[in-house]
Amino acid sequence: MAPKNAFYAQSGGVTSVINASACGVLQTALNSQEKIGKIYAGKNGILGALREELIDISTETPEAIAGLRHTPSGAFGSCRYKLKGIDENRAEYERLIEVFKAHDIGYFFYNGGGDSQDTAYKVSQIGESMGYPMTCVGVPKTIDNDLPFTDCCPGFGSVAKYVAVSIKEAAFDVESMCDTSTKVFVLEVMGRHAGWIAAAGALAAENENDAPHIILFPEIKLDKAAFLKKVDDCVKANGYCCIVASEGLQGEDGKFLSDAGVRDAFGHAQLGGVAPVIANMVKDELGYKYHWAVSDYLQRAARHIASATDVEQAYAMGKAAVEFAISGKNAVMPIVERISDEPYQWQIGSVPLADVANVEKKMPRDYISADGFNVTAECRKYLQPLIAGEDYPPYKNGLPDYVKMQKKLIDKKLPSFEV
């Protein structure tokens, strides 16, 4: 019997290393031809399966596939599209199985966050119930670092490094000019509900009084009076104050400080613009000259300053997913297990998808200082190894030499399906 084919897709917000996971999946699958037949990637994630838009990996060059390791974003396209519950829209799940059946696909590798692991789990269930059992393995990915069980999520270490490096550099700038210019600088970073990314900014402070001086977490409602006092004290003591603010920061009323009112396909608010809100608050109440920056997509696309640890783990998760699948494991996701902090050592573990789905890991309260404006030593110990090492992409003409895929689709076999 010919081996079953494999399907790989990227889901949700992309990262600077999700393609490194793709590289791990594809290179490992290509080297497992006794177990895996053809390999397809979904064009624009799970939509590629629903629409029967399957990218033929055999038409991509080995060089391009190797180049995925140093290329940010989702090379095959990703999507913000959450499948409804099985009871609400069984037709979608059945369509997936039909497409997989039509193309003799027996392996489903889904690279994403909590929502995506939920989808992978449901596909494994519905395949079973439809008499077309699939091997479904998740590949963890999220800059938010909010997946449970895994010590960290591929994608997080690199955004953490970007934020720590950026606030360190900006703080050098502010410090050198604070006598006659900007006294307060606010850097807004991502993180809707979990403050991991904001926390990573604290790594830039290697000595007491180093910037950043204040971290604003989504887990801690902003105590405006305490915050303003801390800013004022900091400017008086150091001449300047650098702040890292999470986009998900809430006021004492529990509302996001800045909510553009737009919601994405998952019903999440589209945030952005908390930095100017904080900066104006400082200006109005304390009168200090301010500047602010919003990193937005730059932070999660910044492959040029990726963490070598993160790249290595992202690749390893992709590789492990395929190894799990061909060894007969099903409905699982590989995870990073920390063995020791110093020296940093880790190994690959696994967790059932049923346990991962839709669980969000927030910052433990003991990772945030008592006053709510900084991280603890425990948190630093956790974060430090995740930004370690540099893994520079190759450059051409002064720019990173990132790869693009051909994305050649195979012929459709089924009628079209409305999504």
Place this chain on the structure above:
Amino acid sequence: MAPKNAFYAQSGGVTSVINASACGVLQTALNSQEKIGKIYAGKNGILGALREELIDISTETPEAIAGLRHTPSGAFGSCRYKLKGIDENRAEYERLIEVFKAHDIGYFFYNGGGDSQDTAYKVSQIGESMGYPMTCVGVPKTIDNDLPFTDCCPGFGSVAKYVAVSIKEAAFDVESMCDTSTKVFVLEVMGRHAGWIAAAGALAAENENDAPHIILFPEIKLDKAAFLKKVDDCVKANGYCCIVASEGLQGEDGKFLSDAGVRDAFGHAQLGGVAPVIANMVKDELGYKYHWAVSDYLQRAARHIASATDVEQAYAMGKAAVEFAISGKNAVMPIVERISDEPYQWQIGSVPLADVANVEKKMPRDYISADGFNVTAECRKYLQPLIAGEDYPPYKNGLPDYVKMQKKLIDKKLPSFEV
């Protein structure tokens, strides 16, 4: 007769390579002890001279001074402080000469932009008229690339590289998700009156239809209808549209699209926040989902992604300034002279300070495309070599290992002076 002492100061907005110029000045001066005695740096720029706060370079280690080459910002402190005209405040100029005289300073090296070169020129004049002739040499610096005569300004190449790399990376992100998510992305960059930095974003577009698709220059008043049509056409053709917008962008009425109302010591408006204005315009008129980023200080502090060409030229300008001074040149500034585009070759020239002062070099109109939304081939040819090469700083614990100076002040000899 003992050789005269030297004074070096940094002025205005700092860059990721102004310390590389400092490194060039200090290492060259330290190696010229037959001509130059002690070396002092102004604490917080020219204010250090007015306040008689002189940093003793002999107490800094050779390792720290070497480390300036890879450290962003102004290591001795910079300032936004413009000396008034000689007729308006002769006392300030006389104070400078008094301080220089008290500390036997015969060399004045001033590292800054157009305003600073004006100051250096005035100091050379007033010294002459007060019977204390000084050798005054400017060291060019400005991310805005708006100094005349020099082919480019140290500091610009690195911010150009940062912007080109950042928009390239963010565009990969947007492209991979545009089917179901963000369709329009706006990156706001610095540049009050000259669009050089925004233009540099265009280098990310190596092939037709590559992002960025639209550049908004401060030199071209925004034609809203033409802009919106271009965005819409771009989204329809490519699925997404990436825009680089200069903070100095003006509407058809000639007003800045976003003016916070704050003015700095030079009377310039403190800008910021044009990206959300543009993004909201797109949302309101076309309904596309958007994201925006504001790089602010991150772009001019990003030593981690500095252009090797820029670092080399910044160092060379500092070195040349000292060599000019000890060879008897006065009231001049070293400049970069381009010999050829391909291969890129350059040499050091010089220009009288009297000619540099207060002249702003804008983008030539033939560097901007006819429709005003992109650069021309001529412009790309000019910009390309300036971002070439990487010059990574050393790293420790996952972060760039930047240096800080001791900044030990020498004893004052004069009564204090109110600035």
